[in-house]
Amino acid sequence: MPISKDLLANYRKRHAAALLGGGEAKLAARRKKGVMTARDRLENLFQPGTFMEFGLHAQHTCTQFGMAAKSMPGDGVITGVGYVDGRPIAAYSQDFTVGGGALGRIHARKICDLMEYAMQAGMPVLGINDSGGARIQEGEDSLSGYGQVFFHNVQASGLVPQISIIAGPCAGGAAYSPALTDFLIMVKDTANMFICGPDVIQAATGQKCTMAEVGSAAAHATISGNIHFVAENDADALGIAKKLLSFLPSNNITDPPHHFADKLDLGPNPAFNDLVPEDPKSPLDVLKVIALLADDADFLEVQADFAKNIVVGFCRIQGIVAGIIANQPMVKAGTLDIDASDKAARFIRFCNVFNIPIVNLVDVPGFLPGLAQERGGIIRHGAKMLFAYAAATVPKITVIMRKAYGGAYLAMCSKDLGADLVFAWPTAEIAVMGAEGAVKILYKKEIAEAPDPAARAAELAAEYRERFASPYAAASKAMITDVIEPAQTRSAVALALRNTLSKRETRPPKKHGNIPL
């Protein structure tokens, strides 16, 4: 006996209607504007035919404000699991064509169910945000839904990687779900994200401002530091997400996808030597060093436009996935400031929790001097880097390229902060402070009593520099593993990573440390 024709016809009709979300007209209008539909986005993300949908037939439960008769296919969000590069990824995509993608009780429930599944199965979660906000007709059910999503974001944090794409509006409380995830990708022009928009700001404070200033991708990428990547359009955003996933493990108990080479290339690369300027005052472009260090110069920079005095991102070094944290002397002389410390500390903690080895490239003259920095809390913010490095148990490899001064040197993962292996170029200057400042303290009396104090100070500074502005004083005290020629950097780091991958470091159990937030 074959299945009843009526049942099958009914199934096919319901299935097709649900797949159309807000209806063909609305979907066509979006595509005409060059914006993908919620389902287009998932189809673009996943390998063809691999998407298993959860809750296609879900509907809202609201009966007030004339909602009882209204159909909301999937309750405005598509959830499920599909494959990216052969690995399962849990994803949800808010459907703006269904009630403006607004979040109601069942909508939130679907997202939370997906996250619970992803946590148990150990797979990354990708959320595509495109929503008008809370579904006002559902009142406190909608508010409660947001709370549940936030709670699940926090449960998943550190268990599975969480990536958010902001593809449309993401306003008010809705912005806090992406903010709780690991990486935010925002689409230029079509997306905006804010807690209070220009109208509310003006009503409350009288201050006039524009959406571009408050909630654009550019504002978040450069000023607020709320996002990690800016995408040109939907397809670009999904491309960035896939690229990012290619460096990440599926969960916190697996290793990242290393591509082990059969044999390591341990030869020198003279191009490194050519990058180092002869004049110690000429800045070195650390992005060029990273391009030589990374396999195929393939480096995914994270927060490229925010706190550019520090560079962070992912690459492979002879097949081994690594997180790079590097001072950028081209910007603000490579000093550490509040934003740079926040950016680096968060990245270090991400790498640590997902078993990604860390490689630190050091050329730091110190913390940025300034009233705004001191009053903005550089002590508290700089401390985050110290905390994050000292707390990290993944392999930590440090290369001291040139300047390594004072507390900022420690904050870039010195041996004392737990670096497993430390290499220094012959150009390294490892010292507690600059020569000029040091001699003023060490020889205060002698300089004051000299016939020509300025000349004596310069003489003493030169002596001090000779003695300390080199890696050999630190090397003689066994504070570094070896002094290497820059040309050996890639081979030394690759071998160091290979040697250290099996590292196991156990510490006394505790709920968590108390990082100075």
Add this chain to the structure above:
Amino acid sequence: MKKLRITIDGKVYDVTVESLDDPAGAPLSVPSAPRAAVTAPESSSPAPAAQPAAGPGAVTSPLAGRVVSIDCKPGQQVSAGDALVTLEAMKMNTTIAAQAAGTVGEISVGVGDAVAEGQTLLTIK
């Protein structure tokens, strides 16, 4: 009374100049210390870090330092990425490059000047 900013040996002084033709004016006052001295606000809560006002086209200094060289001339056409000014700060030279193409307008600093974070170095039209 007119407020002027003068630079002597790389130190910046804010001075108030009184016109002697004006009998009602206050006496000439020249602060003896460079502007580096900062007084604490009276209120116990710190004021937010205000960005110094910079006009349209102003190229500002990203950090406090000293001008090592002026790498452009007024009226010169520049493209994005061209070096405009070189500063030395924290024992490192920092090149200030043009963000966009344009014509160099007024250059407000000279070699050896100490500049503050956010201070206008020159304008690009």
